[in-house]
Amino acid sequence: MDDRTRQIEAASGAAWLGRMADQVTLAAVRTHVGRALDPRDVDALEQAAKMLEDVMAIRGTSVATPTLLHAMVPVDVVDATVEVVTSSSEPTAPAGEMLKGLANDVRLLRDGKADEPATQRVRSFFDRLSEITLAGQAQISQSRIGDDLWIQETSSYSNS
């Protein structure tokens, strides 16, 4: 795979992740004030829960993982967000535990059963994820082929 393909796939993956994060953030904002979710919120919450579960799966040590749903999503961006959020929250949970808990929170939100702390955890994580992906996308948009650190550092699911 050459740099140009890698750049387009990285940009496509970041675009997917960012838009999903935006919509999940909106869902958390709406839940916080008791507003109803719309169908786009529900779809995004479902995608987010699956994405978090996929990230957990590829952290395992099986050499032949099956093809994942969200091929080409930049996994390192999710991991980096976990690090940012866990390092600023108390008490600190291990990343794997946090992803598991977050996937559960997201599903509760989708089902209309999330309490306020769960809603805030989802909002905090996905708001940060949204900011990080937007910064990454901006960097990709300004880069030339072959010199983009963000692309090189954000591996994708495509070969996982």
Added chain:
Amino acid sequence: MDPRNIELLEQLIADHLDRLASQLPPAGDGPGKEAVRLIGRLIERFQLERSTIMDDLNQAEPDEIPVHARKLERLFVDLKTFQPHLTRFASDASKQSGRLGLHVVVESLVKNLLPNGADPVIHLEERHLYATMDLARSLRLLWNQLPSAADGDALWEWDSGPPIVFFVPDLDPDNSMYLPLLAHEVGHQAIFQADLCNKVMKACADELQPLFEAALANDSDLQSRVLRQQLRAWVDEMICDALATTLCGPGFLFASVAFLPVSSVGSAESTHPFPHERVRLTLELLRQLSWESVLNEETPQIISWLDSVCGRRTAGSARETFLLEALDVVAPHIRTVVLDHLEGRSLDPLEFGAIYGELRKLLDKGVPPAQVDGKSVSHWHIVAAAWLLRIGVGGDSPRAVAQGPLDDLTNGRVLKAIELSRILQLWEEEDSVDARA
């Protein structure tokens, strides 16, 4: 965000989209039409997203506005990212006439390697590389997250296969000696279309697992995801090499030796296996496919040199140990999967042996060798013959391998022979249909 900033951003996005749409060539019916159609639909989706975000902003509660504004900014950034690529490929798609020989080879590779076919777009690349890109696959995630029109616009339905961009070096687009490298690159699309890497990994997962666990235990800095991803990348490259070797025969060996080149050191951190490992495995497969006598008779010194420099080297890290041991495990499985995928469409060394003398004679005389004994000649037999001839003329030396692809006269004759042999094949196919009728 200040409403005036939103107004600015919205107008910039509208202008970007208008410019992009204005540069899209009309959707024709020839090669490249699927790329034009895909890019056109993508522009429509961007336009729809812009209007959706603006509708949402107009109706949003104050606490939702920052998120919608961020969506607008994201759309603007995405347009800046994708616009140059989309413009370039749309322009390429509108100029697919000419370079008949190259188109013939691309058509043949698509037919032999890709079960879902392809609508090829040839792109002359400023960098000196060969590559392919499935445009739809590369844009899939973006596409899936953009709003769709009410009539639906499925990404995976094509009249003539998905739009695949073929990158060939602008510096030397008519180099026929390097055409086997395109077979390797089409292999990457075959891996996706026929799930070849997963087939290989599934077949040898039990053998690989203890090696994988040992590597992770021996180096605590290794991340399982990164190592697994690198292994998959190496397996992908080896599958592509095996597909190209089986389909193109010795032409792929010599093209690899010169283009990689085999003398490169490589890196255990790379997405590609070490060049000497790749060449050794290519040579092993050629021998398995019964090309040994041709190689030993025509290029004994080159083969001896390659055998000498392509041996296994001592691994310097847990990562490298794992990857090299994994190569040994996956190699036979790759050959099984590749032969199964090609279903007998491998280049025949016996047939080559029978016509090589005549091919060589014609090339020597400056005649494009499209036909021997009244039958059209396979493209890859022509390319293999050209390589053997050039290496022989150059004294069976590494220098001859380097200079082979630079011979413009031979390149021109080979490309012309490929064009002519394709015409002959079409006549033969018509005669065959007439005879059956």
